Amino acid sequence: MDFFSFVEGPLLWLAFLIFIIGSLIRAAMFLSVSTKKDKIIYQHFSWKYVFATLVRWILPLNKDLAKNPVFSILGYIFHICLIIVPIWYASHITLWEESRFEWSWSSIPDEMADWMTLIFLAIVIFFLLRRIFSADIRLISTFSDYLLLIVTALPFLTGYFLTHGTLDSIGFLGDNMQLLHMLSAELMLILIPFTKLSHYILFFFSRGASGVEFGRRGYSI
Amino acid sequence: MSQEIMEFLKPRMGARFRMWLNICAHCGLCANTCHYYTANDNDPKMIPSYKVRFLKEILRKKGKVDKDYLQRVYDTVYYECNMCRRCTLYCPFAIDIALMISLLRALLFSQGIAPEGLVKAIENYKEFGNQMAVTDEDWVETVKWCEEEMAEELEGLKIPIDKKGAKMLYTVNAREPMFYPQDMMEVAKIFHVAGEDYTYCSKPGWDDTNLSMFCGDLKTSRMIVENTFKRADELEVEQVAITE
Numbered sequence A: 001m002d003f004f005s006f007v008e009g010p011l012l013w014l015a016f017l018i019f020i021i022g023s024l025i026r027a028a029m030f031l032s033v034s035t036k037k038d039k040i041i042y043q044h045f046s047w048k049y050v051f052a053t054l055v056r057w058i059l060p061l062n063k064d065l066a067k068n069p070v071f072s073i074l075g076y077i078f079h080i081c082l083i084i085v086p087i088w089y090a091s092h093i094t095l096w097e098e099s100r101f102e103w104s105w106s107s108i109p110d111e112m113a114d115w116m117t118l119i120f121l122a123i124v125i126f127f128l129l130r131r132i133f134s135a136d137i138r139l140i141s142t143f144s145d146y147l148l149l150i151v152t153a154l155p156f157l158t159g160y161f162l163t164h165g166t167l168d169s170i171g172f173l174g175d176n177m178q179l180l181h182m183l184s185a186e187l188m189l190i191l192i193p194f195t196k197l198s199h200y201i202l203f204f205f206s207r208g209a210s211g212v213e214f215g216r217r218g219y220s221i
Numbered sequence B: 001m002s003q004e005i006m007e008f009l010k011p012r013m014g015a016r017f018r019m020w021l022n023i024c025a026h027c028g029l030c031a032n033t034c035h036y037y038t039a040n041d042n043d044p045k046m047i048p049s050y051k052v053r054f055l056k057e058i059l060r061k062k063g064k065v066d067k068d069y070l071q072r073v074y075d076t077v078y079y080e081c082n083m084c085r086r087c088t089l090y091c092p093f094a095i096d097i098a099l100m101i102s103l104l105r106a107l108l109f110s111q112g113i114a115p116e117g118l119v120k121a122i123e124n125y126k127e128f129g130n131q132m133a134v135t136d137e138d139w140v141e142t143v144k145w146c147e148e149e150m151a152e153e154l155e156g157l158k159i160p161i162d163k164k165g166a167k168m169l170y171t172v173n174a175r176e177p178m179f180y181p182q183d184m185m186e187v188a189k190i191f192h193v194a195g196e197d198y199t200y201c202s203k204p205g206w207d208d209t210n211l212s213m214f215c216g217d218l219k220t221s222r223m224i225v226e227n228t229f230k231r232a233d234e235l236e237v238e239q240v241a242i243t244e
């Protein structure tokens, strides 16, 4: 098996499995440790507060919009692109159709995927510049904050190069863009459970736990 | 010392603490929600997320930190955060910075590091059941004296002590009998005129401050609250009123 087939086959499987199982383990670990060491959450548990706080923060109905409108709105757009493009991009869906699962669902127009990719990349650049040039954010940024921002952006960057043949004239890069795209996507998927990117699932537990704690005291949640 | 630090932290590192240290996006949305940040000309060192870096560091170093380091932790957790929890209201993950600061204060307390005034108050709570070291006799005498003084002004005024079945157990800050008995007198006047059915208790439980909480000394905190509940049960009151 050549390297390409490996990346296209076994490594892709591995990446998806690590992503899915790793995420489930993160969630399970939180549940099992918290039932022993964070009993307060369960003693006062209320779906009402959990639900209320999740709705307010998944939808743009929260306090940050007024306090930090620019960053909040960019944060929302960032995540919308990040979730919509890989799942509803037509060529990706074609790959699922051709796979052993033969799954299929409707797609977004290619032009829209293009724009969302560019917008996403622009926001990443803004986030990076902000980390580098804002004294506040620079102080709290760690190496992994920069790295993960780039790791998240690479599948978009390589995906865009791939569809547009932007770098096709540059020998190695031109010939291997699909390989690079798959590798970057796999790297991202693999890193999710082990890094702060696990927030995509722990978000629900963190907000939920604090929602219970703050809600019962009548604070805003 | 590193072993003691880890022994203290391990059983207390709940799932939430670990999760929060892990998922904080270092996005800085909490920065301008902290009054220490805004009051210090937007000093980046006052960003809530930055203040809890100590917890992450101590865990990473497996507790191997020296006295100087703990002193720096002390300066931050006591003088740069008052555990008000406002930042949590604006954090997209609702990360409870104050809870982590409280854990760090508790860690320092376990290593004998805490503000002198709080340490003294904790000794007093343990020995006398109140932060000002007022003895039971002095306390009852003060209440009686207040009653006598006020009865001159408002005829028939009584300040009930240990009145079983009263509607409300009324508690005070222990500084009141020590330094501001006039506050207790004013309250007595209001209750008298309003015809409120209340009572003080003669035994520990009447001080409603809980300064040990500020050191993360949860054992003493618990004792203080339990005292009040015990008195409330004994006196069969319906409510406990606290002045603070």
Ligand code: HEM
Pocket: A072, A074, A075, A076, A078, A079, A082, A127, A145, A148, A149, A152, A188, A192, A197, A199, A200, A201, A203, B025, B026, B027, B092, B093
């Ligand atoms: C339901 C899913 C998700 C939720 C609720 C969520 C929530 C958040 C929140 C609240 C932040 C902090 C600041 C901001 O608003 O930008 C954030 C930042 C971030 N998220 Fe997500 N996220 C989700 C999924 C993901 C996924 C799947 C990834 C990537 C694999 C991701 C990558 C990032 C990155 C890289 C940042 C940091 C941006 C920066 O450096 O400032 N998120 N996310």
Ligand code: HEM
Pocket: A012, A082, A085, A086, A089, A091, A092, A095, A110, A113, A114, A117, A155, A156, A157, A158, A159, A160, A162, A163, A178, A181, A182, A185, A186, A188
């Ligand atoms: C590992 C599995 C993945 C495979 C095999 C894959 C495959 C592909 C292929 C073949 C294309 C180009 C299609 C064409 O030339 O018409 C593409 C484009 C793209 N992919 Fe992926 N992809 C994967 C994961 C991801 C992930 C995880 C993301 C984002 C987080 C992503 C983002 C994109 C983007 C943004 C484009 C270009 C869209 C545009 O410019 O219109 N891909 N992908």
Ligand code: SF4
Pocket: B023, B024, B025, B026, B027, B028, B029, B030, B031, B048, B049, B090, B091, B092, B093, B094, B095
């Ligand atoms: S707002 Fe929350 S996630 Fe962002 S830096 Fe502050 S504590 Fe971390």
Ligand code: SF4
Pocket: B033, B034, B035, B036, B047, B048, B051, B080, B081, B082, B083, B084, B085, B086, B087, B088, B097, B098
């Ligand atoms: S809890 Fe501490 S860090 Fe957060 S806003 Fe209050 S003082 Fe600032």
